[in-house]
Amino acid sequence: MTAAAATSAPSLTRIHHVAYRCNDAAETVEWYARVLGMTFTTAFAEDTVPSTGEDDPYMHVFLDCGGGNVLAFFELPGQPPMGRDPNTPAWVQHLAFEVPDEAALLAAKAHIETQGIDVLGPTFHGVFRSIYFFDPNGHRIELACNIGTDDQYAELRRVAPLMLDEWSRTKRAPRHAEWLHRDPDA
Structure with a gap:
């Protein structure tokens, strides 16, 4: 029996959160609350990235979208300004x-x-x-x-x-x- 045969796909229950980058965490939280009625629930801030150990200060904010869905954003002041994939149309x-x-x-x-x-x-x-x-x-x-x-x-x-x-x-x-x-x- 191979290792792959002894395992099975995980049993997912829902999306825990989806994370995107933002320019300003406070502005983003305010906008999503005012425009879409989301509730700001959690903020994490670190100077070091837990998963990689890199020195890269960030603010990670979480917004309740309803129905158990969470939208999150990272503000990354030490990184170059946000950009878009120039080869992907804005509507995609x-x-x-x-x-x-x-x-x-x-x-x-x-x-x-x-x-x-x-x-x-x-x-x-x-x-x-x-x-x-x-x-x-x-x-x-x-x-x-x-x-x-x-x-x-x-x-x-x-x-x-x-x-x-x-x-x-x-x-x-x-x-x-x-x-x-x-x-x-x-």
Whole structure:
């Protein structure tokens, strides 16, 4: 028996937290509380990185997003300024949060716009609608509400392997779920 055969994949229960970099920890905490209603729960600050032993002072802040989800940020004053991957479009890397329904999505859009923040959307994605905006660190944020039916989600699960296989062969958008692109409200 090989070592790989004697082990099994871990039993994950949820995402503990997702961490991103920020320019200013205090500004980031204030923004996420004011704009998205998150609760600041924890801060860790060290001069030495526990996992590597490097001398690299940091502030690590944690925000409760609801539902057991935690978003965290690192302020790293000893590192070069934040940048973006110049080869990845700004719309690709983003944080997406769920709101209960379309009314909540529209109310969130109105609230965010009153904060002086530009908001794109709502955008139709077949089984959900979304709005998009940027935080003060340049991270793209998405708020989404699910609008699909159980049958639609089941169909998406059924065609997912077929679509991935076709994409892997052709690098062109498969049309196994063409119905996703028809907005009933358009």
